[in-house]
Amino acid sequence: MQWLNINDAGFEGAFRKIVNDRRDGDANVTRQVDTILSDVRARGDAALSELTARFDNHTLSSDTDWAISAEECKAAFDGLDADLRDALTLAATRIRTYHEAQLPEDRDYTDADGVRLGARWHPVDAAGLYVPGGRAAYPSSLLMNAIPAKVAGVKRLAVVTPTPKGVVNPLVLAAAHLAGISEIWRVGGAQAVGALAYGTERIKRVDVITGPGNAWVAEAKRQLYGVVGIDMVAGPSEILVIADGQNNPEWIAADLLSQAEHDPNAQSILITDDAGFARQVEDQVDVQSAMLATKNVAQKSWQDHGVIIQVDDIAQSIDLANDLAAEHVELAVDNPQPLFDGIRHAGSIFIGRYAPEAVGDYVAGPNHVLPTGRRARFASGLSVLDFMKRSSFIELDEAALKAIGPAAATLAHAEGLPAHAISIESRLK
Amino acid sequence: MQWLNINDAGFEGAFRKIVNDRRDGDANVTRQVDTILSDVRARGDAALSELTARFDNHTLSSDTDWAISAEECKAAFDGLDADLRDALTLAATRIRTYHEAQLPEDRDYTDADGVRLGARWHPVDAAGLYVPGGRAAYPSSLLMNAIPAKVAGVKRLAVVTPTPKGVVNPLVLAAAHLAGISEIWRVGGAQAVGALAYGTERIKRVDVITGPGNAWVAEAKRQLYGVVGIDMVAGPSEILVIADGQNNPEWIAADLLSQAEHDPNAQSILITDDAGFARQVEDQVDVQSAMLATKNVAQKSWQDHGVIIQVDDIAQSIDLANDLAAEHVELAVDNPQPLFDGIRHAGSIFIGRYAPEAVGDYVAGPNHVLPTGRRARFASGLSVLDFMKRSSFIELDEAALKAIGPAAATLAHAEGLPAHAISIESRLK
Incomplete structure (x- = not known):
């Protein structure tokens, strides 16, 4: 101190x-993660199996080795002590209420020049949630990641979580039940993040990956940023x-x-x-x-x-x-x-x-996934917006194009982009 | 076709x-950018000077070699043909109007349990804008990046733009004047992005870097994601x-x-x-x-x-x-x-x-900086939000902590985090 x-x-x-x-930060981790991701991208489930046997001491052969069913999650939830079930339920309810108010509003209006303008928000099609296993197996993290995705309207949520020596954490399963998760894969580490980003024979590709993890998981997310969306470098x-x-x-x-x-x-x-x-x-x-x-x-x-x-x-x-x-x-x-x-x-x-x-x-209620390492200078905590994206839109009729098109053509010519100008001018001939 | x-x-x-x-994507670019960024981080302005001489054929010695003044930008704007000045002004006005409506609203409320909750948005302190030089020198890109940052309330905007063989683009300077930019550095490439992210003797570090560029610029932004915020991998x-x-x-x-x-x-x-x-x-x-x-x-x-x-x-x-x-x-x-x-x-x-x-x-009006390469699956165009971030907040009095604290302590115990539980229980004793 x-x-x-x-x-x-x-x-x-x-x-x-x-x-x-x-x-x-550790340059060794960077190289190791690069190797793992290339392997998963090239060999899919075969690579996942080998890496899971090596790092988690867990053999992936039967379907139940690979995945945890919704029934197992429900059983875990039903088997909780009442005070723990109530606490988890209170948490889920308060988190949901806080995040529901984050849902963004679409815009759609027509301005004085007759140009219709706006923006529409849509959820991503599929999100992958990383849930750590072992020592730091936190049901609260599952809720904090899954609930904003559900509130955003994401149709498919795929959880990956390592089960070292085959051991699953009943609290995490209970939280998955509470959050309405029905797809849980028993894989972890950089290899699980790679599987979510690239897709394998069993695990379909997702669009966004969130959730906490160790240095390998964080580095895998960093390297895959751009292939998928991620929450933050944690x-x-x-x-x-x-x-x-x-x-x-x-x-x-x-x-x-x-x-x-x-x-x-x-x-x-x-x-x-x-x-x-x-x-x-x-x-x-x-x-x-x-x-x-x-x-x-x-x-x-x-x-x-x-x-x-x-x-x-x-x-x-x-x-x-x-x-x-x-x-x-x-x-x-x-x-x-x-x-x-x-x-x-x-x-x-x-x-x-x-x-x-x-x-x-x-x-x-607010999210506990927050920017670390001075990144609050430029980053925010996890929110519903991390599972959504916005399309802007523009609608013009002939009169609106007459009003603002010539200025665009002038700028296109000045920037040396003649086809840009022609696309406007040919419509105004 | x-x-x-x-x-x-x-x-x-x-x-x-x-x-x-x-x-x-190109693995060679990845390695070259890594070398350039390490060099700029270690040697600052000396590295910038050498790299700018090598790649841009431009010598950085006097202050005017390094920076373009606000007066030069104003002169460039005043020297434009009237129709071009009007077109640029119309563009700036319409872009500003569209983006002003993106400003997010703060939340601040007290719920039924007596817990005050909410979120406050703040702009980042400083943003760096990359503006390409040479063939693709687009004043429209400067407006599309600078105006959302200004609307967000960012105090310091630092533009970097390469000036190959010392040649500046008057249209870009005019756009900078129109956008109210007063800090423009005559550097480009991965080295300029590195200078903005790490800071050098002359160029102070920024929090977010946006703007289009070639493969080296895009890769530099990708590698620095997490050190700074970036708009997107373009x-x-x-x-x-x-x-x-x-x-x-x-x-x-x-x-x-x-x-x-x-x-x-x-x-x-x-x-x-x-x-x-x-x-x-x-x-x-x-x-x-x-x-x-x-x-x-x-x-x-x-x-x-x-x-x-x-x-x-x-x-x-x-x-x-x-x-x-x-x-x-x-x-x-x-x-x-x-x-x-x-x-x-x-x-x-x-x-x-x-x-x-x-x-x-x-x-x-909407931004022309948009997700490419199928990234619209999970990403949005540039907006005011890229230059802002949100702090959530929670306020409780003793009664509110009594209402929701015990559930939190129950979960903390279940997750094996006793100090978390003590921080609540000691207040409720």
Whole structure:
């Protein structure tokens, strides 16, 4: 953990280093993924089988080796404890409600020159959702990816998820049932992403691939961007907590640890104007992390990437937050609105002392798939729009073409594109 | 040019080949771009200078070698012929009007559980626009990229454009003046894209890079996706014209040639239910293309990539169009609305006999930067949204956390993330 004071001589350099630090990326992964994708593209299911045997220790031969049925998902859902089933259902309902309001509106109007103009939105035909297996098998991620796609109106949703040694995660299956998924393939890694993008004998090609994964999955999506649409290049998780001295240090320590426990490369940053409070939080992080089942990951993350930044005035945190462009930003102060109004770059903002980030991971409603690695400078969280696209349109009659066509022909001539000009002028002869 | 009949035995295979044909991509370009980007990242302006001397035959030493001033742009605009100035101004006005209506609305509401939820949109801080030099120096592209960024509220717009042998294009400068651009760098190619993404001593880093370019520029953007936002991976242009036999073959031939003249790899496709009409169009393409200043490019494109598809019933074109997911689709029929309603995948649709695609390139209003290479399956044309991003937000008080927090804690425990659960439970103790 690093402790910085905004008044220290070296502050600007140390802070800049944190902003520019890339906690992801590895040239080896790039090459390995390139090889895997070429193999899946060339040999389809045969390559998938070999790679799944090698990486997941799972043999793909019978149909049930390949796929999980809707009946198995329903059985998993029915078999859940009631409180877990209720929690999952509450999450699905709140996520659906929030995302339904994201549906874009078509435009269709005729302007003063008689030109009909507009734009129509359509869902993609098919979306592929990556759901991690093993340690990080999160039913919440399945809901966060599947529900926006369903709300967008996507007809076909294909889930891929690795089942190491054949083991499936019943919570993920239950979430798939709740989200109305009926196509689940037991493959993972870069090879699963390649299968979704190129298609194989068994797995039909999709148009968009979303969902979290490890470095190989993220790199596969990056390499296939353009062949398919993808949600984002995802990196390790991060949280920035802006807190005055009036918070309970236990709460803030838990918030910092809730990101740290995700990944040894996750980053938790506290900005506060109260050094005594910061020291209490630091102590609490040590006390709490020692008791966590996720202790090894959480402690490593905090040790390697944790930061406490001490400022004179909490208002100074606005500029720092905009430079950090963090995935999650908490505003644990009495009057959070001015801070909220000043923060332009953040994936998601948690306002007030009773809004721990974890609520947003599960049940608040907004998507928990958010831009990491300072990408909130230019990227947004996952939404219904990631599963839709827009066609613009133009309709002209002879009078409308007479009104605006000559200017277009003039520009076409000036750009040295005579056929462009002829296509207009021949209609106006 | 290929002629296909939907009733021929080999139709499905031949059509599938056209759909899957990739007219772009080259592994050599990938490696060269990788080398250039690493060099610019490591050595900044020194690398830029060397690469610009080598590729553009332009020496970067004095400030005026490096940049074009706002005064030069104003002088170029003032020096235009009146009809060209008026045409450019009409284009800018119509483009601005269309894009202003794309500005998204923020959401901010409190739901029945007392949870305040919403999303706020902000522009990116800085956008970089690539404007090609040399043969394909299009002022219209500058307007189509710069105006949406300005409408989005982007504070800093940095244009890069190569000036081979030091030659600048006055039309591009005039368009820059009209769009309110005051930062123009005389660099191009992958090196210019790298400078915008990483920043150099002279050129400050941007957040989003848009604009057309050759294969090196497109590959540089693809490789830097994630470091910055980009508009799309762009490939050669394409048009699909759906026309019955009641059209003037001269008009339709000009429409096909207006794409063909862009690039030898461009693709023009005609679908018609009238074989005699198709033959007339074919003849007209030959007659007109022989007279074009762009004849070499247009004839090569038509010869290598042109297609005529003969159908029995014009309604059959809907499924074909959705498979082709073309950048531009023209509907030159008497009653275009049913076709329009059926086409889900297209960059932009031109409705009726008096809507040649070229009108959309310049003055109609919608953006002419559109998805190519079947990417309209999942991508949209450039819009104001490409220069903005959304932060979701959540505000809870104690009562709201009591209402939805326990479900989140249940899910956190089930996912094996105890610190997530503690961050909620410690607040509810």
